[in-house]
Structure formats: structure tokens, C-alpha cells
Amino acid sequence: MLKTNYDFDQAILPTGAALKANILLRFRADIPESPRRNLNLSLVIDRSGSMAGAPLHHALKAAESVVDQLEPEDTLSVVVYDDAVDTPVSPQPVTDKATLKAAIGRVRAGGITNLSGGWLKGCDYVKAHLDPQKINRVLLLTDGHANMGIQDPRVLTSTAGQKAEEGVVTTTLGFAQGFNEDLLIGMARAANGNFYFIQSIDEATEVFSIELDSLRAVVGQNLVVTLELANGVSLIDILSLAQVSQNDAGATVITLGELYEGEDKLLGLSLDLPAAPVGELPVLKLHYSADVVQDQVIRSVSGTAEVVAQVGTIEAAASAASSHILFELSHLTIAKAKETALDLAEQGNHQEAEQRLRALIQELQAKGLNENFEIAEEIDQLEYFASRIAQGALGNAGRKELRDQSYQTLNRNRSDLTGRGVTAGDEVYAMPTVSDVGSGVELSCVREGGKLRVKVMSEGYDPAKNVQFPRAIRAEGARYVVEGLELSSDGSFYRVQGSITRLAKPGEPDIFVAARSSRPRSSGKASTGPASAADLPTTDTVGDGILVQCVKDGSKLRARVVSDAYEPDWNMRFPRSVREEGMLYVVDEVKTAPDGKSYIACGEIKRFVQPTVTT
Template identity: 75%
Template sequence: MLKLSYDFEQAILPGNTDLKANLLLRFGADLPQSPRRDLNLSLVIDRSGSMAGWPLHHALNAAESVVDQLEPTDTLSVVVYDDKVDTPVSPHAVDDKTALKTSIRQVRAGGITNLSGGWLKGCEYVQDNFDPQKINRVLLLTDGLANMGIRDPKVLTATAGQKAIEGVVTSTLGFGQRFNEDLLISMARAANGNFYFIQSIDEATEVFNIELASLRSVVGQDLVVTLELADGVSLVDTLSLAKVNPTDGGKTEITLGDLYEGEDRCLGLSLSLAAIPPGEFTVMTLHYSANTVQNGEVQQVTGSAEVVAKLGTVEEAAMAASSNIILELSHLMIARAKATALELAEQGKVQDAEQALQTLIQELEEKGLNEHFEIAEEIEQLKYFASRIAQRGLGNSGRKELRDQSYQTLTRNRKDLVGRGVEVGDEVSAMTVVNEVGSGIELQCFRQGGKLRIKALSDSYDAHKNVQFPRAIRAEGARYVVEGLELSKDGSFYRVQGKIVRLTKAGEVDNFATSYRSSPPKTGKASRGPASAADLPTTDVVGDGVLVQCVKAGSKLRARVVADNYEPDWNMRFPRSVREEGMLYVVDEIKVGPNGKSYIACGEIKRFVQPAVSS
């Protein structure tokens, strides 16, 4: 059966007054230990030009790690796509892992991004092998934009929802900084799947493993909650990210998706209550249902429960706040504020967006919640995003962090998914730099589970404790010197005191200096080639360059740009001496030709060599 627990933000609410009350509902599965459900899984991987090099290398390593964790009773297919869609692994029982991994290892980067073609092929494979007793899932990984095939986000999102009705759920994984986070989040939400932001190329395997662990722990699917509110009670807001639909008779239906073993599915609600006398009052009746595995079969489980609030005097209510519930609800309110601020900023209401975040910061600090490390970290995130928005400098990477942080908090109850972010701002380069620690305290920034954490390196300080530190100047690997550290009231973490400077010792390269991090200037001069392609320098990194491929067009060899945001069919001025069919190149710069319908390769040309996938 399903289990339900709930708590109001205050154990006793003030009676005889109109009020707003926040409520946290938790759903879980109280089921006997059931065997692991088999998977019917399709991995759909972008191999377009923008994935060339280490991004694709790490994505393929991640795919191999999935193979290692599957069983012979699982079904796996692997689809790769650029402008073409290929199937290195057709739907197959995972009974020969070596052969499967060998097929994956042979994938190479290619052209532009036909996201819809690759994704729909993965859906087709899962549908063809659909089994209601299995978890039927497509994992779609992309680093780019849908610029071939079906490109309309509304159509892709609606199709994801339709596929979910047919039993095929899609989880989306955005890789790097070029992908469309709005599209991937919308597709995941419509399909009742999950969304992940793979922020750095080396964490692909980690994120794949989180999703695979989630699939293994699914104990219920299609959790739907219906609210039947009492007279005098109205729903002000849904604090969690869920599908909310009013139904006949004034009821509200909320779809929450999957239930995971050991992970409560949380639903935060903000309610308005009319003046109610002291005593117990039934705020609502809940009706809920989900599909769970019982006795080896998928069966629907239903239940109903009453949510009862206790009301008392103002004095009784003031003494009855529950700190744990306040913390959990605060995380949801912070996530909602982030989403609201982004929406306001993108409507041009920058001051309103900044004010929404600053007001919440003040409220959290007035409640003393900054004495809890995770909320203190969230406050630093809010300050960081408020500053970025005020300066109109949120940028692409900042936007992705903001959307990801909001999404993860509002959908999953996993600490390893919330608060992640590794963006390095310009503030790091602008910091004062010293060459020695002197009488200060040395700190260093580490990445742990996608989060930037600060630890003390100096003696006399506990290196295991986190340090509360401004988010704007965190950068993985950076070291700092501060004047002092102060323990939090509960002794669980440190706070920085005094001035902060960055540390680069004599003889060390300053990896965060502006001059070191900046790209070499573009020459704008048309490229010249050596006698043959064999004489070109090689590289396995695209970096700030542009990927080009030589293709056969009729009887001629043509150079084509295969990176996103370029026209794939335009001809290009490119040295004939180095053209070889199928070869990939990295050029410094691509300019539009004088006719406005062609390209010119500019600067140095290197031959691109695909990094070998680990065996």
C-alpha cells in the first residue's frame, strides 16, 4: 500500500483569523521487499559536431557504465544521431556486455542535430519491446539545439506526453552549455521522466548512474493525488513542480509521477484558510493512486485520507513552529522564488526579479535559517543570482544553473541533485591575488557531486567542515586566503570573516587570470593548407574552434560546417589540398562569404582525432 504523512509549517495554526498555511505532504510505498524490475531501456546519444572530442568520449564512457550495470533480463538499445540516425545496438538482451560495449566504442562525431529523429527511434525501440512489468524508458542526451527534423518545442513536448500515455517515459540529459534547457525540462515533465544538467564533461557517468539507480528503485508509477478542499479553504499555490488540473466538482488533480524506494515524493501546498475557531479542523480529503508491483504484477493501489489541522490561540501557535518542516518548506519556497525571478527577468522586469530574491533572503535571515548550512548555501545562491540578474549578466550558464536548481528541488527529494553548479564568474579573475598565506587562513574550492564546496587547508581548522563562502567567487581548484573563520552556532560549519583574496604561490600558473583564460584573437584571414591532410597538426579538442567535415557532393569534395547554429548546406572556401572524404577538421573561425550564402574558413586548420573510449 501507499503511505502518507503530512505536516503544517506550524503544528498549531492561529484560530479565528484569516491566514495562509503551508503544508508538506509526503508519499511513499509501504510494500514488502519486491524483486528488482527489469529495464527496457534505450540510450539516445547526440553525436553531432558540437559533441566532438571529450564530450562524446565521456558520453560513450557513461553509456558503457550503463551496460556494466544491466542484467541479462534487461533489454537495451543504443541510438546515436547527428543529421543521420544510426543504431549501434539494436534492442537486445544484455547477455554479451563486451560486444555491446565494443559497438558503443565505435561511435564517432558527425554533423548537426536531428534530435527528434534520434529520440523517436529510441521511443520506437522501447515501444516495440514494451512490457508492462518492466520499466520502459528512453534516456535522451544532447548538448545542442534541435535544428533538423521536428524543431517546434510544443510539438516535441506534446509528443513526449503522448508517448508517456502509451507507456514510454523519457528522461532528458542536457550536456554542456549549448542545449535548450526549456525544451528538455518540458519534455521530461510531459513524459513524467527526469531532467539532468551535466555541467562538466567528466560527470556524465555520475549523472547516468543517478538515473539508472532511480530506475532500479522505482516502486510505484503514475502517482496521482486529488484534493477535495473543505469549505473556507482554497489552494493558493503548489510549491512542488507537478501537473495540476482542476476537475469537476471543484476538486484538484495533481500528477506526481514515479515513486522511488527510500525517497519520499513530496508535495508542498500553500493554502488559504478562512477564520476557523480553535480545535481540530479537516482541511481536505486526499484521494491518491499509483501503479505498484505486488505479487510479481503491476497493480493499481488507491487510498484516501483526511488532512487535519490543529488551531489554537496566537500564543500557542507562536510556540508550535516545527524547525524541520520549516527547513523542508523553505527549500521549496526558495526553488519557486528562483523560477519566479527568472520568469520576471525574462519579461524585462529586472528590478522585480531582483527584489523577489532579496526579499526572500531577508525573510530567511530574519527567521535565523542561515544558521543551517544548506539554507545558508541557498542564501548564497540567491545573492549570486540576484546580483547577476540586476547586472543583466545571468548569461547562458547561469540560466541553466538557475533552472536546474529550481527543477531538482521542486521534483526530487535527493540532496545529491539540488544546489548543483560549477559556473565560474568573472569575479574570480578580478580578485586581488597574493603569493603567500601569511597570517591568514588558506581555503580551497572543490567540486563534490556537482557542487562547489569550500574547505579549510590551514592547521587548527577542521578540513571536513564546509565553509560558508560567497558563491560569486567560487571556482573549482581555486585557493583563497581569508582573515578569519567563525563557527556556526551549532558548530557544523564555518563562516568567512574579513577580507577574501585569491592565492597563487610564486612560480605557479594563475589559471583564473583574465589574460590566461581569454581566447586567442581571431585573425579573420582565410585559411591556407599544407600539401596534404597528413601534414595538418592534430587535436582531440574542439574548444573555441568550429568543427568542419569533408563530404562528397556529387563528384566534388565539399567542406561543410557540422556545428550547431550554422547552415549545413552552404559551401565553404576551404583549402583543396587537405580535403579528404569523411575527415573532420577544427578551424579557428568561420566567416560568412561576400554573397551571404557561403562560408570562409579562417585561421589555423587542425585535423580532428576522436579520443579513444576507455576499454
């Protein structure tokens, strides 16, 4: 029922010297025609002010799409939160989908972010209907930082682990650029759930569908692997995302979480091996256990496997073909390097972080792995991140992409989740431009499944093939002119030859010039208002503005900032004539007052009108 196999990165290890070796272990629940497991699901959605407009609209549409994909045997609840926690849909079987979607569609944006309150309420609902034969899951979506309720990441992370021990697993979804990725990844890891970075508002439905597909495919849970190392063998590193501990005998215990139908759970290990004579070298004994679906009932299964390396002469090792799993191990090695580089950079060791990434690039190229398109793409990512780290300019978006790419590769074996990133490279704005293609080849950058891909537009080339292209100048919608293209050695993708320029045809708007100057400018002066709120201009988008809400504070009406990165409890200088309890406004700018503990609204004020979500 639970199958395992392994491969070393070298088919034959050389005799005569101690060496480092990487090994890839695979686990798969072999369940013939596994039936779909029913869900006990709570959607917990951030409706704080920073979600106002298009973000909340798309989040709610994604929630409605979840309803469409559920069955009457599934249990669903929907929780929404800002500073208050509400339940548009109490736990119930998914029988009246129209009513459920209508309740979701009535949700509107509000105040600040009580993440813990909303999440714990969703956990309570799932716990109240806990069924070990179902997938019991909370999906927590937020676009911001917790600034009300329990805010300590250590407490929230440890609580996620405790809830998982009680049978309630949490998956976290970070929306756009304002959320705390360390918190959401930490909660997902502690709970053995999943984490997703929803990079653009229109991909919310796609990401929700990926998670639902994953939940339907769960055929095993609580996969635990214990390593019993042979004499002289030592564990250097674990190249997979896992919870690691030691048992009473001192053996390493690795918790890998869920098993998915048709998907191998990968465990990469980096080991120091002793010198050995030609023949078989015992490396470790593997003890594993999991709770697996069998005949529509969850049963505990366990097993033991011996891991043995083949040792040959130096000549035999040199002439042996590289292991066929070298590409998969390289993906894990790259993901681990990204995680390490980010940690180093945040400790101030930017030079060491850059050097590690560049050393890995050289190693991958020396092995010829850049002839594989996915590894070549990873090399471009490594180049991009190494350059950004060296400049101290990784930024919020770069940090999120780096964390997401590392997490997804180390956690899952799905190509549609790895290498994602749609933020435009900064260098695209400074590129030289041309007005026509001339004798060159025209390329276009498009977004496919959360990734920026470059395709050929000129005739005479295969438009279905990807183009290997520098990550630093990729931007969705950009067009380029290159001198030429050459096929990779296996003919599966193109490489750019010669110089690269950006194409900006006469008479067509240059979206990248416009993007640099699109942010509205504030006068810097304190806002003034008309006679009443009804006289304010209206908007249904926040854009680059700041969202403000009028709240009742005792007998007074106060204006408070509800956009993230501001103090939610500070008062604000704001025109009294337009204050109405509960109303949302968009202002051009918010400045800190001279007292250092309040704000001043500056520039134009618009009344925010909630967009309608149609079912």
C-alpha cells in the same frame, strides 16, 4: 502500501484572522524488500560534430558503464544520431557485455543534430519490447539544439507526453553548455521522466549511474492526487513539479509521476485559509492513487486522507515551535522563487526578479534558517543569481544552473541532485591576490558531486566541515586567504570572518589569469590550406575552435559548420585543396560572408582526429 502524511509550516495557526499557510504532503510506497525491476532501456546518444573529442569520449564511456551495471534479464538498445540515425546495439538481452561495449566504442562523431530522429528510433525500440512489469525508458543525451528533423519544441514536448501514455517514458540529459534546457526539461516533464544537467564532461558516468539507481528504485508509477478543498480554503500555488489539471467536478488533479524506494514524494501546497476558532480546521480531503509493485506484480492502489490544521490562540501560536518540516518547505519555496525569477527576467522584468529573490533572502534570515548549512548555501545561490539578474548578466551557464536547481528540488527529494552548479563565479577573476597566507586561514574550492564546496586547508580546523562562502567567487581549484572562521551555532559548518583574497603563490601558475587569455586569437583572415588534407596539423580536441565537416552535395564537396549556433546548411569559403568527403576539421573562427547567407573559415585549420575509446 501507499502511505501519506502531512505537516504545516506552523505547528499551531493563530485564531481570528484569515492567513496564508504552506503544507508539505509526503507519499511513500511502503514495499518490504522490493525486488529489483528489470529494465527495457534505450540509450540515445548525440554524436553530432559538437560532441567531437572529449565530450563524446566521456558519453560513450558512460554508456559502457551502463552496460556493466545491467543484468541478462534487462533489454538494451543503443541509438546514435547526427544528421543520420544508426543503431550500434539493436534491442537485446544484456548477456555479452564485451561485445556490446565494443560496439559502443566504435561510435565516431559526425554532422549536425537530428535529435528527433534518434529519440523516436529509441522510443520505437522500447515500444517493440514493452513490458508493463519492467521499467520502459529512453535516455536521451544531447549537447546541442535540434537543427534537423522535427525541431519545434512544442511538437517534441507533446510527443514525449504521448509516448509516456503509450508506456515509454523519456529521461533527458543535457551535456555541457550548448543544449536547449527548456526543450529537455519540457520533454522530461511531459513524460514524467527525469532531467539531468551534465555540467562537466567527466561527470557523465556519475549522472548515468544516478539515473540507473533511480530506475532500479522505482516501486510505483502514475501517482495522481486530487484535492477537495474545504469551504473557504483556496489554492494559491503548488510548490512541486507536477502536471496540473481540473476534473469534471472542478477539483485540482495533480500528477506526480514515479515513486522511488526509500524516497518520499513531496507535494508542497500554498493555501489561503479562512479565520477559524480555536480547535481543528478542516482544510482539504486528499484522494490519491498509484500503480505500485506488490508481490512482484504491479497493482493499482488508492486512498483518501483528511488534512486538518490545528488552530490556537495568538499566544499559543506564537509560542509553538516551528514545524520540523520548515527546512524542506523552504527548499521548495526557494526553488519556486528561482523558477519565477527566471521567468520574470526573461520577460524583461529584471528589477522585480531581483527584488523577489532578495525579499526571500531576508525572510529566510529573519526565520534563522541560515543556521542550517543547506539553506545557507541556497541563500548564497540566491544572492549570486539576484546580482547576475540585476546586471542583465545571467548568461547561458547561469541560466542552466538556475533551471536545473529549480527543477531538481521541485521534482525529487535527493540532496545529491539539488543545488548543483560548478561554473566559476565571474568575480573570482577580479579578486585581489596575495602571495602567502600570513596570519590568515587558507581555504580551497573543490568540486563534490556537481557542487562547488569550500574547505579549510590550514591546521587547527576540521577539514571535513564545509565553509559558508560567497558563490560569486567560487571556482574549482581556487585557493583563498580569509582573516578568520567561526563555527555556526550548531557547530556543523564554518562562516568566513573578515576580508577574502585569492591566494596566488610565487612560482605557481595562476590558472585564473591564464583562463582569461587562453582563447586562441584568429587573424580574421580567410583560411588558406596546404597541398592536401594529409599536410594539415592534427588535433583530437575542439576546444574553443569551430568544427567543420566536408560533405558531398551532388557532385561537389562542400564545407559545412557542424558546431552548434551556426546554420548547418550554409556553404563555406574553405580551401579546396584540403576537402575530403566526411573529414572533420577544427578552424579558429567562422565569419559570416558579405552576402549574409554563407560563411568564411578564418585562421588556422587543423584536421580533427577522432580519439579512441578503449574498453
